[in-house]
Amino acid sequence: MSDDAFFDQVKSNLRIKTNDDGINGEISDLIASARxxxxxxxxxxxxxxxxxxxxxxxxxVIAYCKAKFGLNNDDSDKYWAAYVSLRNDLSGMSQWKSDKTSDTTIPNTGEIA
Known part of the structure; x- marks a missing residue:
């Protein structure tokens, strides 16, 4: 999926139909922040x-955007909880983990744990 297609998918999930540059910019920033x-x-x-x-x-990423988009978002807490749950689920699955999580160096010492 291209970035443009994903942007359109997120925008659709947010129920946004306008092409306002400010709103599109906010959505792009939220996608980048979630990633x-x-x-x-x-x-x-x-x-x-x-x-x-x-x-x-x-x-x-969609749940993150739904939690953070707009000022008067009554469902923000619900979507943030969904994002945190997905993030936690992903962090427990080794096929998704970053190399950062396998670093066994003890901070500030350079020693291997």
Whole structure:
């Protein structure tokens, strides 16, 4: 799936039909933030987080966007809980994990644990 197609899918899930540059920019920023969040904590490999080929990763990004989009979002807590649940599920599955999670170096020492 291309980035443009995924953007359109997220936008559709948010029930947005406008082509307002500000709204499109917010959606793009949220997608980027969700992808980075999945990668930075070692939930998924960087390539997987940014390619969005796995259905679970896609659903996590969509849930993140639904939780964070807009100012008056009554369902924000529900979608954030869904995102955290998916993120936690993904982090327990070795085929999605980033190399960052397998690092056994003790912080600030350089010693191998």
């Amino acid at each position: 980075y969040d999945l990668y930075k904590i070692g939930t998924v490999d960087k390539n997987l987080a940014y390619s969005i080929v796995d259905p679970l990763v896609k659903q996590a």
